[in-house]
Amino acid sequence: MAEEKRQPSRRDFLQMSAATLAGAALASRSEALLPASPQGGGTPSASEGIDLPNLTIAQAAEQIRRKRLSPVELTQAVLNRIDRLNPKLGAFITVAADQALEAARAAEREIQQGRYKGPLHGIPFGVKDTHYTAGILTTAATPVLRDFRPDFDCTNVARLKNAGAILIGKLNLPEFSFGGYTPGCNNPWDLSRNAGGSSGGSGCALAASLVLGATGGDTSGSIRNPASTNGCVGLKPTFGLVSRYGVIPISWTLDHLGPMAKTVQDTALLLNALAGYDPLDGFSAPVSPQDYTRQLRRSIRGLRAGYIAESQIAQFHPDTKKAFFEAVKVLEGLGAHLQEVVFPERMLATGAAHGVIRIAEAAAYHREFLRTKADLYKTTDSNVRTTVEAGSLITASQYLRCQRARRLFVEDMAKVFEPLDVLLTPTMPAPADVEVEVPETYRNWWNLCGYPALSLPCGFSSDPPGLPLGLQVNAKPFQDATALAVAYAYESATDWHKRHPNL
């Protein structure tokens, strides 16, 4: 990230009028850096010389809270970076620049008037283009919804806006979120490779610093796949912890929404805003708000950490296995008590229920589209139409047998987890676009049982070189804070998250 220009900016936006600031920021067309020498006599910045889009949420929030960084300037710097990089990355489907700048100016005014809302105030974020956004196209990357402009924000967008965050735009995905490959979205670490999916735009935008925070959707691993593939953090929370209301679904009983960010701390900050009961989501859990950042620094000494046996991931890529077992050793060094885990054979069979439940529910959602807009589905880079047509032929009896098998799966998972606090696996079987044949990926299992599952960077591949690898940390239901604490401990002991792609 050496090519960004140094741009003089304001030291203390309270010393200037909001209008002046906004005008200056709008005039700026470069990716701003916090200044090396203060203007207007402000206190020297703790982040001098750091390019603004590369800041984490926590870092930017500290500058904004101390009134050393204007939300307008930060938003403009992010928009400038999107202008420069999105054509070759394809992370965004829609950039809502005007709305973002308007929201940033409002945030600036609020902070100026002493109404600081907290660490998301003035922070630019993006959402997967399945999230309803009032007045902004919401396409799910399908021609079926090419003109769809919702008249309300989904719960997650509303909650992030209420926390003061700035919606920058809508992020790329495969058609209707189907699949782990996002057409047209390139991996910032190697532009010849894909960003994964289905929340590929979210992972790509974070790795390339086109947003400071994002959301994703996860039915079979679609938050964790791009988090791992792009070298960022993604949390599929416990089922019911984060509302799905106002988001285009795949499968009502498997879909999860959650935060994606550059660091574990940022992920916790986003979860603070997103988590909580929503009466508009029929599966929402009656949980009280809590501060997930407060538990990040708790010791993991004595914590019971299961890790998947090598025999169960024998066909995973060698670099993936090497990075995984080294990560396990790091956690052991931090005081975790390790236990090797071999999943019961029965789970490999009952786990197959996931694919049937997923597509039977998806077919029910797509029925109207199949009857009225079937010819609008994509014919290249997508098999959604074929899949939901075939899914429409699954009988109620077959579906319910799979839901009964799911009950056994959940019971088995509870037994596996009984002596554990967390269970560790690699997030992906291999680096981006590297094909390996594996009997089980251990990703959609966490959708089937609803347990929280987080992916964070744990290394880079050597063959092919330089591609991010992910560690998956799974915890018991509603113990999302435990997964975050383990991830934070690991992240603090390593420096994978400090590396950035050369764009």
Next chain:
Amino acid sequence: MAVDRDFIRNLAEANGLHIPEQRLDAVLRQYQSFLRSIERVDTVPLPRETEPALDYSLESIRPPSGNAASGGRR
């Protein structure tokens, strides 16, 4: 009954869907892959009292006291 193009066509019609002739082979292949998953699930004996997880309850795995959750899911 053979699972073939006619089967797919008829089952789709019974479900109120028309699948064009040129799409039948692709849909057939996809449907057969779902059948393989169902066959795999069906290798597991289901105890008679096992109910479907439609309510998808985590009630039996309540969070420990002190956690933010005030109860399990419905």
